[in-house]
Amino acid sequence: MSADSPAIALSAGAVVADLEISGAWLVDPAIGREGPGDVIVRDGVVDQVIWLDPGEAGGARPDGVVVAPGLVDLHAHFREPGNEDAETIASGLAAAAHGGFTTVCLMPNTMPPLDEPGVVGRVVAAAAAAASPVGVRAFGCVSAGRAGEQLAALGELADAGVVGFSDDGSPTRSSTVFRSALAYAGAMGLPIVEHAEDLSMTEGAEANEGLVATILGLRGWPAAAEASAVARDLAILGEVVEDVPGARLHLTHLSTRPALDLVRRAKAAGLPVTCDVTPHHLAITDDWIAGARTWAWEPACARSAAPFDPSLRVNPPLRGRDDARACLEALLDGTVDAIATDHAPHTVVDKQVEFGLAANGISGIETALGIVLAAVEAGLLPLARAIEALTAGPARLLGDRLGRRIGLVEGEPADLVAFDRGDRWLVSDEALVSSGRNTPLLGRELPGRVLMTVANGRLAYLAGSRPAGAARRRRGSTSRQPVRAEVPPRRPQRARASAAFPRISAAFPRSQNLLGVELPPAASSGPPASRHRDGSTPGSAVMQPSALMQAWTGIRLRRPNRGHGCTRGLVGRSSSAIRPRLGAPHARRRAPSRA
Amino acid sequence: MTTPVSERQSPETPVDELIPSVDEAPGSRPVAWPHRHLLDVDALTIDEIETVMRTADAMRQVLARPIPKVPALRGRSVTILFYEASTRTRVSFEVGAKNLSADVVNIAAATSSVAKGESLVDTVRTIEALGADILVIRHPVSGAPYLAASVFGGSVVNGGDGWHAHPTQALLDLYTMRQRLPRGSVAGRKVVILGDVLHSRVARSNVWALTAAGADVWLCGPPTLLRGFDAWARAGAGGRRFTVTSSVVDALRDADVVMALRIQKERMTGGLLPSLREYATRYGLTRERLSLARPDAIVMHPGPMNEGVEIAPAVATGAQSVIADQVANGVAIRMALLYLLAGART
Ligand SMILES: [Zn+2]
Numbered sequence: 001m002s003a004d005s006p007a008i009a010l011s012a013g014a015v016v017a018d019l020e021i022s023g024a025w026l027v028d029p030a031i032g033r034e035g036p037g038d039v040i041v042r043d044g045v046v047d048q049v050i051w052l053d054p055g056e057a058g059g060a061r062p063d064g065v066v067v068a069p070g071l072v073d074l075h076a077h078f079r080e081p082g083n084e085d086a087e088t089i090a091s092g093l094a095a096a097a098h099g100g101f102t103t104v105c106l107m108p109n110t111m112p113p114l115d116e117p118g119v120v121g122r123v124v125a126a127a128a129a130a131a132s133p134v135g136v137r138a139f140g141c142v143s144a145g146r147a148g149e150q151l152a153a154l155g156e157l158a159d160a161g162v163v164g165f166s167d168d169g170s171p172t173r174s175s176t177v178f179r180s181a182l183a184y185a186g187a188m189g190l191p192i193v194e195h196a197e198d199l200s201m202t203e204g205a206e207a208n209e210g211l212v213a214t215i216l217g218l219r220g221w222p223a224a225a226e227a228s229a230v231a232r233d234l235a236i237l238g239e240v241v242e243d244v245p246g247a248r249l250h251l252t253h254l255s256t257r258p259a260l261d262l263v264r265r266a267k268a269a270g271l272p273v274t275c276d277v278t279p280h281h282l283a284i285t286d287d288w289i290a291g292a293r294t295w296a297w298e299p300a301c302a303r304s305a306a307p308f309d310p311s312l313r314v315n316p317p318l319r320g321r322d323d324a325r326a327c328l329e330a331l332l333d334g335t336v337d338a339i340a341t342d343h344a345p346h347t348v349v350d351k352q353v354e355f356g357l358a359a360n361g362i363s364g365i366e367t368a369l370g371i372v373l374a375a376v377e378a379g380l381l382p383l384a385r386a387i388e389a390l391t392a393g394p395a396r397l398l399g400d401r402l403g404r405r406i407g408l409v410e411g412e413p414a415d416l417v418a419f420d421r422g423d424r425w426l427v428s429d430e431a432l433v434s435s436g437r438n439t440p441l442l443g444r445e446l447p448g449r450v451l452m453t454v455a456n457g458r459l460a461y462l463a464g465s466r467p468a469g470a471a472r473r474r475r476g477s478t479s480r481q482p483v484r485a486e487v488p489p490r491r492p493q494r495a496r497a498s499a500a501f502p503r504i505s506a507a508f509p510r511s512q513n514l515l516g517v518e519l520p521p522a523a524s525s526g527p528p529a530s531r532h533r534d535g536s537t538p539g540s541a542v543m544q545p546s547a548l549m550q551a552w553t554g555i556r557l558r559r560p561n562r563g564h565g566c567t568r569g570l571v572g573r574s575s576s577a578i579r580p581r582l583g584a585p586h587a588r589r590r591a592p593s594r595a
Numbered sequence: 596m597t598t599p600v601s602e603r604q605s606p607e608t609p610v611d612e613l614i615p616s617v618d619e620a621p622g623s624r625p626v627a628w629p630h631r632h633l634l635d636v637d638a639l640t641i642d643e644i645e646t647v648m649r650t651a652d653a654m655r656q657v658l659a660r661p662i663p664k665v666p667a668l669r670g671r672s673v674t675i676l677f678y679e680a681s682t683r684t685r686v687s688f689e690v691g692a693k694n695l696s697a698d699v700v701n702i703a704a705a706t707s708s709v710a711k712g713e714s715l716v717d718t719v720r721t722i723e724a725l726g727a728d729i730l731v732i733r734h735p736v737s738g739a740p741y742l743a744a745s746v747f748g749g750s751v752v753n754g755g756d757g758w759h760a761h762p763t764q765a766l767l768d769l770y771t772m773r774q775r776l777p778r779g780s781v782a783g784r785k786v787v788i789l790g791d792v793l794h795s796r797v798a799r800s801n802v803w804a805l806t807a808a809g810a811d812v813w814l815c816g817p818p819t820l821l822r823g824f825d826a827w828a829r830a831g832a833g834g835r836r837f838t839v840t841s842s843v844v845d846a847l848r849d850a851d852v853v854m855a856l857r858i859q860k861e862r863m864t865g866g867l868l869p870s871l872r873e874y875a876t877r878y879g880l881t882r883e884r885l886s887l888a889r890p891d892a893i894v895m896h897p898g899p900m901n902e903g904v905e906i907a908p909a910v911a912t913g914a915q916s917v918i919a920d921q922v923a924n925g926v927a928i929r930m931a932l933l934y935l936l937a938g939a940r941t
Contacts, residue, residue: 206737211830214823217737217758217799306745308738352716354736356757 012097013131014459015044016414023060024418026051027068029388030407036060039067041414044457049408063377063421066448068387069406070102070415070455072394074276075168075193075252075340076365078104080126081119082111087345087435089123090130092365095343095434097453097460099366100417103135103402104343105394108146108162109169115141115152117160124161133458135403137163139193142181148173151180158188163401166193168252169315171229173199175236182240186247191274191397193250196229196259197316206356208317212286216307218356221317227258234266234273241272250397251275253342255316257326264335274397276340277327279371280362286318288440289355296324297378310351310358311440314344328380331389338393339386341368345436363436367427369419370446377421377447404456413457423449628935632744632751636762636803637833644766644807650931651770651924657694658927668697668937674727676702676718677754678734683898683922684754684764688731691929695937700727719743729936732756737796750936758794764897765800767928769808771921772852775893782809787846787888789880790856790905793820793867797897798856802827806835813838815846816856816878819867843878850888854895855880855906871904880906885915893917 019041026037026049033051036058040048052060078092079085087095089106096104106123108114114123120138127136140157142165144150154165165185171194172178182192202225207213209220233249240247254260254275266273285296289312291303300321312318330336344361351358364371372390375381395406405412424445429437453461628646630638639647657663673692677685685701692699704718713721715734722730728749732740737757744751755761772786773779786805792798792814805812814824818841828839840846847853858874868874885894894906894916902908911918 209823211823211826214827215799215832217756217760217796219758220823306741308741310742349714352742353714354734354742355738356736 012094012459012461013133015457016041016454016459017043019414019454021065021067021418023052023058024065024067025060025062026408027066027384027387028408029069029384029392030405030409032384034062034384037067039408039416041454041457044413046408046410046412046414046416049410062383065418065420065422065451066383066387067408067416067418069391069408070417070453070460071100071369071390072103072105072338072398072402072406073101073341073343073365073368074105074250074338074394074397075107075278076104076343077107077109077345077361078343079110079345081122083347085347085435086350088130089126089136090132091433091435092343092345093127093130093132093134093136094461095345095363095365095432096134097132097455098433098450099341100369100419100450100453100461101134101341101365102415102417102453102455102460103137103404104365105137105139105163105398107166107168108139108141109167113141113146114138114157114162115144115146117153117156120157120160120162133455133460134453135456137161137398137401137403139164139166139168141165142167142172142192143174143177146170148177151177151184154181154184155188158185158190161401162190163398164191164193164250166195166252168193168195170199171195171197175232178233179236179240182237182247182249183244186240186244189246189248189399190401191248191250193252194229194233196226196233196251196254198225198228198232201225201228204356205317206313207289208286208319208323210286210320212290212320216290218289223256223258223319223323226254226256226316227262230254230259230262234262234271237266237271237273247272249273250337252340253278253281253316254330254336255281255319255327256323260326260330260335264330264333267335274337275330275335276338276394277331277336278340278342278364279368280314280342280364281316281319282324282327282331282339282375283371284312284318284440285321285324287320288312288318293444295374295378296321297328297375297380308355309440310353310355311362311438311442313355313358313360314342314362315360328375331381332385336389337397339368339372339389340394341365343368343434343436344438345434346438347435348437351438361436361438362440363432363434363438366432366434367439367441367446369417369450370425370427370448371441373419373421373448374446414454415456416454417450418452419448419450421448423447425449628939630936631939632740632753633762633932633936634740634744634751634753635760636765636800636807639804639807641807644769644804647766647928647931647935648770648773650935651766651927654691654694654927654930654934655924657930658923664694664696666696667934668692668695671697671728671937672700672726673697673729673731673933674700674702674722674725675731675754676704676722676733678704678732678739679755681733681755683925684733687922687925688752688754688763688929688933691926692729692933694926695930695933697729697933700725715739715742716746719747723748729933750939752932752936755796757796758799759796760800761796761897762800762804763925763929763932764797765804766932767921767925768797768801768854768895768897769804770928771895771917771924772810772893774920774924775917776851777891780809781805781852784810784851785813785849786810786852786854787813787815787850788854788856789815789843789846790878791820791858791862792816792824792856793822794859794862795856801854802832802837806832806837810852811838813840813846813850815840815843817841817868817874820862843884844887847884847887850892852893852895853880853885853888854897855900856897857899858901858905871901875904879904880910882907882909882913885910891915895921897921 022038027034036052038050078089079087080089112119114120123138140162141152144152146167185192202221205219205221207218209222213220237249263275283295291305291307293304294301341364343365345363346359372386376383376386392406395402424447426445427441451463657665675688689699730747731752731754732743733754734756737759739756740751740753753762772781788798824839828837862868896918
């Protein structure tokens with residue numbers, strides 16, 4: 001797209017009234033299909049998905065602009081309630097949208113933890129106040145206070161809508177409580193999500209037990225601590241399913257070959273067990289702690305960074321190359337069902353400290369797609385499998401409680417991500433949206449800049465704009481002031497839009513109009529401007545199509561002169577175009593089969 | 596670990612040009628020490644280690660004077676920040692810095708304040724604001740000096756961090772060995788480090804320094820206190836192999852140097868050893884065991900000693916013991932390093 005192409009200063013949260021993405025590479029794991037095609041969205045609903053014949057692909061390539069269903073994260077920590085300096089639900093949702101995610105499942109280890117329905121209510125309320133279209137689901141605790149001694153209010157939590165139970169941050173300590181939880185939750189059709197770690201082997205542990213920890217003098221974190229916990233969990237599951245056939249176990253963030261081997265065998269034996277791995281355990285190894293900075297699958301090379309970077313402290317720890325390889329193999333052979341981010345934002349106060357005292361965790365929801373695409377780029381992972389593990393895979397585990405259909409489905413609310421595999425972006429303080437800057441990838445380029453995230457028919461992220469809820473960095477302060485675009489209160493229509501609703505609602509603070517677009521005064525009518533927390537008055541517009549069309553065609557896109565965001569418009573190197581437009585879509589020939 | 600490239604100067608510095616005339620200010624020499632910090636031994640080339648040794652020779656001559664004081668670091672401020680109790684190392688740095696006429700500030704941070712209260716980063720920034728040029732830090736958490744170096748504008752000297760490194764100790768150990776061994780070289784000599792290797796920063800730094808100097812390094816102790824070291828020995832320290840064994844007989848046979856490591860009582864509660872008594876019986880450096888080594892073998896210990904546990908009192912004070920020399924040489928080595936760092940050009 002050239003600089004004078006039409007574009008729109010849509011604010012996050014606005015219903016996507018009219019969007020055409022043409023000549024992109026579509027990936028739909030729901031029907032197991034990928035190929036060139038167009039996607040047309042009207043009034044927040046997928047109007048047409050047109051699969052093109054290869055002959056008429058017109059340059060769409062799998063390594064160019066890709067359109068996929070919105071990503072689903074099974075495992076994220078948003079720190080609200082209790083540690084809002086590290087992340088709020090609003091800032092976390094904005095980060096999720098920047099990362100291409102349209103559904104996130106929050107882990108319950110907040111303060112207080114989600115061990116009774118009242119706390120779930122607080123999370124739901126915070127999510128509603130965030131006004132992000134990204135869907136929030138929550139796990140409840142397995143045990144009261146995550147203490148591992150007594151069951152949490154599992155039934156009441158289920159009624160409050162949790163998608164499963166987990167004591168994540170630590171394993172369910174008591175084997176008896178774990179056994180009871182599997183049975184009790186299983187009868188309700190909900191999974192137990194287990195953080196597998198034998199705590200008696202990992203007390204004070206700092207880094208994966210191995211050569212790096214030995215040389216650096218870090219307390220070793222044995223692989224056996226994970227495998228032995230997995231073995232316990234599987235042994236208990238094997239007994240529980242005899243009584244409760246609905247019992248289900250999900251092992252999260254597995255990181256070692258022995259643990260993955262155990263799951264592979266258990267699956268072969270028919271046990272109802274699933275698991276996920278994180279992007280960092282696929283791609284980053286413990287030699288990063290010694291200063292290496294090459295991906296797990298690349299040849300080792302000279303150390304290029306200072307050792308002991310606390311951003312690399314994470315639980316489970318970064319492992320060796322063979323374990324990373326095992327994660328990839330398990331992803332390829334189906335042992336691993338999903339890639340989950342384990343997004344764990346922390347404040348500078350908790351992270352810029354001695355390695356062994358640093359809080360565990362990597363802020364990863366914005367870099368997950370890029371890391372996975374780096375593995376795709378290296379030829380180690382088919383694109384379709386990568387997308388599957390980020391969408392349909394986790395969706396299967398959530399079942400009905402996901403609350404949406406995965407796939408590019410005509411007639412369903414649009415829920416998709418568009419990213420450009422040919423466009424690399426720099427992970428930087430400016431580029432990141434999460435309050436948690438604790439990532440070892442700062443200063444590194446990742447493939448696959450996200451161009452647009454549409455969740456539940458509404459715009460969640462648009463490259464070059466600052467998403468709703470994005471945390472704003474202020475020097476010398478850990479407090480954050482969310483910058484929130486005004487969002488129309490209406491929900492997107494579920495059905496096909498009627499002719500009575502052909503309008504787009506968009507609002508933006510003028511100071512945040514990062515695309516540099518000035519709307520003509522004629523288009524500026526609508527709801528009264530509201531006041532932002534920073535005191536600025538947003539410009540708001542509810543536009544009729546004709547006015548908007550006029551606005552677009554009359555607009556020359558001035559590129560914002562800023563380091564972050566959209567540098568080349570919404571277009572990759574291929575001829576794909578993401579074009580919000582109005583009027584009847586062009587008639588297109590559909591590809592003969594939809595497989 | 597290897598120092599980032601940016602911290603180094605590329606051309607190898609000719610050793611002779613670095614040998615100081617210690618009465619001059621360090622910056623007056625034409626070629627300077629290429630490292631801003633001393634955080635790890637493995638960042639040093641063998642030529643640089645040689646430079647430290649020869650600078651320490653010059654410092655020993657200073658120490659032999661009636662008034663062992665030179666104006667080399669006049670006007671420089673050295674802050675000694677210790678988060679762990681230590682007498683030997685702290686005093687050694689303090690005496691060394693004062694002999695060089697530096698202004699010395701001593702800060703003893705209680706160990707318990709590491710996990711709470713002021714963060715290390717804030718403490719280091721405060722120290723810098725107060726005008727420190729060189730910061731000597733000891734810390735119970737591995738890697739802490741790297742964090743300090745990332746925010747400190749001057750030079751950071753690692754005075755021992757967690758289990759990770761104790762560079763000045765390894766250098767003074769090497770210096771002491773060269774002083775006492777025939778022909779002044781450890782090359783090809785069998786050096787045994789005996790005891791709690793797992794928790795020992797002294798052992799780790801000595802592996803780097805001694806293998807670099809060509810010694811035949813053996814690490815010996817109960818298998819629970821050698822965990823992971825077999826793999827390191829196979830991989831090698833910078834490609835240089837060493838030997839790991841639980842057999843005290845194999846280790847001590849024909850040894851030229853035997854260094855016993857302190858065994859801490861806390862190790863018993865961690866399920867690593869049955870008892871101190873059993874350790875003393877099976878691994879303690881007794882006269883009988885020492886007789887397996889060469890007759891002229893030297894005995895070392897980084898201190899503080901548990902006499903009667905890892906080393907028998909008669910061995911610690913016997914004719915083969917050079918433990919007192921280690922302490923004396925510690926001052927010379929630390930003077931040498933402070934001197935070189937003060938003249939560092941990076
Ligand atoms: Zn976890």
